[in-house]
Amino acid sequence: MDAFFASVEQRDRPELRGKPVLVGGTGPRGVVAAASYEARKFGCRSAMPSAVAKRLCPHAIFVKGSFEQYKADSAKVFEILESYTPLVQPVSIDEAFMDVTGSLGLFGPPEAIATQIRDRVRSELRLTCSVGVAPNKFLAKLASDLNKPDGMAVITPENLRATLDPLPVSRLWGVGPSAEKSLHRLGVRTIADLHALPLDVLRSRFDDFGEHLWNLARGLDDRPVHTDREAKSISHEHTFAQDLEDPDAVRAVLADEAEQVARRLRRHARFARTVTVKIRFGDFETVTRSHTLDAPTDRTDTISAAARALFDQWARAFRPVRLIGVGVSNLTDAAGDAGLFDADESEKRRAVDKATDAIAAKFGKRAVQRASAIHKLPRHGAHGPGSDTPPT
Known part of the structure; x- marks a missing residue:
């Protein structure tokens, strides 16, 4: 969808059409959740502090927005898509x-x-x-x-090279500022430059990521379209090659897992009421604890805080951990009473979630991480995939 939130506001309020519209809060900590194309011409963008957007476009019109309306329109769009195929991946x-x-x-x-x-x-x-x-x-x-x-x-096989070759390497999935600088040092600025590099050169410089780049430069991607909108639960687990003996390292993994779970909720426009933490200790004893929230949520910070609180119940009698997992259940299509734009703080956190989702979608899920997940995050270990429990 094109500038979705802002476009909905312009559709429903004729006086906003053709004008720079910013959806978000105007308070001291306000954040832009969406910018119309008229506002983007002035450099305004989502996740930008509202104060910065005001300086870039003083005549922009700020709108609080209505997540319920956006959600209703999104549902109608997905109904259209699913009328052509059941294979729709949000x-x-x-x-x-x-x-x-x-x-x-x-x-x-x-x-x-x-x-x-x-x-x-x-x-x-x-x-x-x-x-x-x-x-x-x-x-x-x-x-x-x-x-x-x-x-x-x-894009077809016939126009593939004509389409890809002139584009900057930053347009490739996974190429963030750091990777872009590394490629520039190799003299690679366009996809055509990257396409000319042998696979062994890319592997020697970037390891497995080099093969990823080599494939994308050729337009290769074997990821299937998959759907799990009707999942009854969503979870993410890590099994470690060596038991974790540091509680802070476990907390860092929990924060990362909460991020992945929340991101999948947002991807499917779902909200969860119950958060569960699963732990398998070094002696293979497995235990779980759950907490039911006051209202359904898809926010990373809320899910992460609940998961951490559950883990802290074990922390006083900490034992080495072999596996840790975060899951959510009691899924619903509706958010709780705390709406998307009820307060500037809520707007800010949701804008951060939206921005990190966009970065992860373009550059890979490790391209952006919260400080709580980076701190003492284990560098080695076997990572088990998350799972969605099918409907019963």
Whole structure:
């Protein structure tokens, strides 16, 4: 969706159309949650402090916003997507991947399906969206950004090199500022430059990440589109090669796991009421404890605080830990009473969550971490994948 929150406000309030609109708080600690394209021309962007946005665009109009309205519109968008294929993978409240391979006989080629979706979103919701059509998720995401707003781009094997080669390497998934600087030192500034490097050179410089870059430079990505919107619970676990004997190291892992769980909740527009911590000690005794929150949430800080409090119940009699996991359950489609924009502090924390989600989606989940997760985070160990319990 194009500038989703701001576009909804401009749709519902005609006096805002064509004007720079910022969704967020105006208090001393206010943060921009979304910026209209008119505001983006002045350098305003999401997750920016409101005070900075005001300096960049003094005539911008601030709007508190309504998460319930955004959520309702998001649900309608996903209904449209799922009318073409059940293989819809939400990335966030306003973005998704679709695999339409099995739908071509019913609805025509991918370009026709993309056009139908854009037309329906425009006619049924009076909003615009941008669509990328490509053989895989990496290329589809890249294509969706090429002709924003209200555009469509198609990447095929025939135009792959013409599309990728001129782009800066920063457009590749996982290439953040640090990796970009390292590539620049190798003389690599465009995807064409990267495409010219042999695999062994990239591996020697970047290890496994070098192979990742080599694949992306060729437009290769084998990640499937998967759906788990109806999961009854979401969890993330780590099993360690050596038992952890430092409680602070365990807390750091918990913070990281809470981040991953909360991010998956937000990706699927779900909220959780119950937080569970699972621990397996060095002697293989496994115990769990749960806490039910006052209201459903998808916020990282709330889930992390609950997980830490549960762990601290064990900390006084700490024993070496072999496995630690964080899970959430009692999932719902509705948030609790504390709405998205009820207070500046809530806005700020949600804007941080949104910004870190965007960075993780583009550069990988390790590209941004909270300080609580970095502190004493173990460098070695076997990491078990999170799991979603299927509906029963």
